[in-house]
Amino acid sequence: GAKEETAANEAKTGLSADEISNEAFKDLFPLQYDSYLKNEEMEDTKYSGSEKRSKFDHDKEPYLPILFNGYGFATEYNEDRGHIYALEDVREIARITDKSVGSCLTCKSTAVPHMIEEMGDDYWGGNFNEEIWPKAESMGHSPIGCSDCHDPETMDLRVTRPSFIKGMEAQGIDMSNPTKNDMRNYVCGQCHVEYYFAADNSEVTYPWDNGFKPEDMYEYYETVAKENGFNQDWIHNVSGTPILKAQHPDFETHMTGPHGEAGVTCSDCHMPYERADGKKKISSHHWQSPLKTMEQSCATCHSNRDLDELEERVMDIQETHMEALHKAEDVSITSHYYVNKMITSGVSENKIKAAQEHVRKGQWFWDIVAAESAAGFHNPQGAMDTLKMSSEESFAAIKLATEELVKKGVNIEELDKEIEKVKKAVYEEVDNFKKKDLATNDYFPAQQPK
Amino acid sequence: GAKEETAANEAKTGLSADEISNEAFKDLFPLQYDSYLKNEEMEDTKYSGSEKRSKFDHDKEPYLPILFNGYGFATEYNEDRGHIYALEDVREIARITDKSVGSCLTCKSTAVPHMIEEMGDDYWGGNFNEEIWPKAESMGHSPIGCSDCHDPETMDLRVTRPSFIKGMEAQGIDMSNPTKNDMRNYVCGQCHVEYYFAADNSEVTYPWDNGFKPEDMYEYYETVAKENGFNQDWIHNVSGTPILKAQHPDFETHMTGPHGEAGVTCSDCHMPYERADGKKKISSHHWQSPLKTMEQSCATCHSNRDLDELEERVMDIQETHMEALHKAEDVSITSHYYVNKMITSGVSENKIKAAQEHVRKGQWFWDIVAAESAAGFHNPQGAMDTLKMSSEESFAAIKLATEELVKKGVNIEELDKEIEKVKKAVYEEVDNFKKKDLATNDYFPAQQPK
């Protein structure tokens, strides 16, 4: 029972401060543990959900193998699913190669905080396959577990990833005394955020010095990150552009959206109180789409709304959003191929560079939106604004390219037709792993330095 | 006293069913009448408000004289203000010429419903200066008055502009039995809407057959309206494009936004219940920015929010919106000048036409947003989506133009510089009426057919 522990401030679980196994919590907190086990369930919603499906599927984002060409994300990229699969999924993903670093484990395993403590900076850059994974296994880690968010002795919420604290403080946010409400965002903000690996030691770093908006983060990458030696995640194989890969900025998007600005937290929607054994209430530990639990997740606050209507409203927002995302991606694709053609047509280096600047920015702005997990719901206006900037940048590249290409006598109509061909080939290829190979061909030769 | 009239359903004001003078209502409804008189007040908010200021002011939309070049809106266009000024303002605006039609009075005067009844279709096309205005004056009309929204005998809310009912029914909305809540939107939807003058008889017509979204209305203009002979409001003087002018789609925007979809009505925010003589509550009849009355307008529903924080949220939404609007307008300007250059460079007719199609669409999508009155608040995501489409269309025109211009040997860098020059000239001209003349020059000759 929980009753005994509520006694006083000194209440202790009796667990070791270093506990990292979920199973150790099972007997003390059977309800939360049971709830956690439900993360095994797999069920899809229209735009999200928990089935392990490829992002390249036709109803998702079928042109990603072009857009991420030359990077691991063009090889394999899946819809995310329950926390309980985090280890299995990071282990199996083809993006992990023999060169992958320890940092890739940072948001998957309960062993990480201890490894950082023990190894210091050597953790981040350690070889994933050779060193970091075997070590975490030997420590008996769990996939995203109780100890990631709770102090095992007191069950107080806590932040266990130092990168988060550094990132927040760099923006001038005082982290010394967070409220309970803050913590209900922060525990998620440890992982559901945009990050990059620092150039010197591969440390997981959050680009938040200038703010949480995509344009703030871009500004950071163009200044602070570059000064510290980080220029890109990879060189794009179609356009030769140095590209920034964006990752799951759920926290940043939420904080700048209508709910975040109103003080609503991730946990309010994704961990609503629920009746666990027909009697006791607990915070749901089944992190999933709140559209599956609208009664608990939304109705408490929006009790004056008909829930079906509210769901329809969410669907409206998401549909408008996804259509705009697909369009922005499409313009970005065109920009990549136009730049490819600039390169093969002998356009001057500095014009190519100028076009690539726009391609880079255009890609950043749609990718930071695509990488976000709520199909626009976490910030409908903000995400759309970002997509608009994306289209504008990609078009600026296309315009510049058009000028130079025509000067070189390139037939633009033919170019456009070749782009359609290549898109069709990628779309129709049934083997997801082969799609990326069809994004370049004789007409559009690969541009990545070998 | 109120008590006497509460008797029964047969309650009557004793006024004639034909009453159109506001003053006739004064003694019966002194509180509402007093409230109505407050529409005289003039006070600005950051992005809206009630001062009669030119839309060309530097803190508003300084490049409109370019964007509306060749049309009355490039000559004089002001911020709207209280209902009480409607007649004065329509009388004084330089957009009214000797060719203006009766339809221009439709949303300004209480005489209109009677004139339509009396004159039938001759009302719409009647000469404004010669026939319609003098007639309305002689009928003793008021500027937007009680009888526009109320049945003078019963004070029941009613729709007095037949165009509204036609427009709604064309979309398949049943208008036979509107609820009270519906009527609190509909009375405003009579006027605060996008419209055009039918080609045959100048009838005020609402383009709603396919829906309320800007893309639905565009579709309508490209099909139904064209089939009925309406192609454009004017030919653009810079690009020679047949352009659609968008007007105040507050109703359409609101209905498809977060509040409209949730059943909130115009009257909830713009006519909140207020304590009139310190005791009795009435519906405010001072139609103005709700940011001036947040306690009454917003706190009824958002009582759990700190109002200063809520206002800040509105400001955030509006700022993001206005920045995006200005950018979309800028891209549109460029597209007009590029097409101007196509024309003067002897590019083939069909390429020019193709580019103009994009220019037209690009302009429609930003104008329908700019014409809306709440700086994005009525539908933050929707407006941004529309602006995104605008930029994409304008850029498509620019791209097409670039291709053809380079083929003709035009120096694009020089072209861009000339555009900057022309923009600067318009921006810096202090006489609002002269601005439009600076949008064309020797380099960019006027394209409007004489």
Place this chain on the structure above:
Amino acid sequence: MFKRGIRKFLSMDKRMLLFIGVFTGIILSVVTVKGLAYTDSPEFCGSCHIMNNVHDSFANSTHAELSCSDCHLPHDTLINKYTNKAKAGIGHVYYNTLGEDKIPQVLHPTENTQEVVNQNCIDCHQSTLDNVSHDAKDSCSSCHQAIPHGNDFKTEDYFKPAKSGELLENKGGTMNNG
């Protein structure tokens, strides 16, 4: 919470003193157990027309079985209860007579009300709170926005066609939120 909320209670003029006297008088004169119980009841509170809306929303809520004072008055000590009641009551009577022009446009709970009410939620729902850490936000109302008032920001009436003559009947506005 409401920076714009009007804290008039503190700035009442001298006529207030009169009302303190009068109201205390009323309380004292009806100090029978029955009388006091009546002043706790929804009927009594709802008797002021300005209370119509909150009464109606309350009456349709999951908490309709309670009395207003179950939430709105402190229950730690009787003295505390009646001091608060007199204080608030004086305010209400004052506003309904001399202070009409000072009544806020929209009723807001004062900070004191918020504290009192919140404590009452906690007292009744201690078992739920023992069950699950339930104190994430400033107050229960941050999540339970519509308990017990405010469910449906519009009455069903709005979603029916108007009755003819209705507005005329209400031209001075007796129906609108009190």
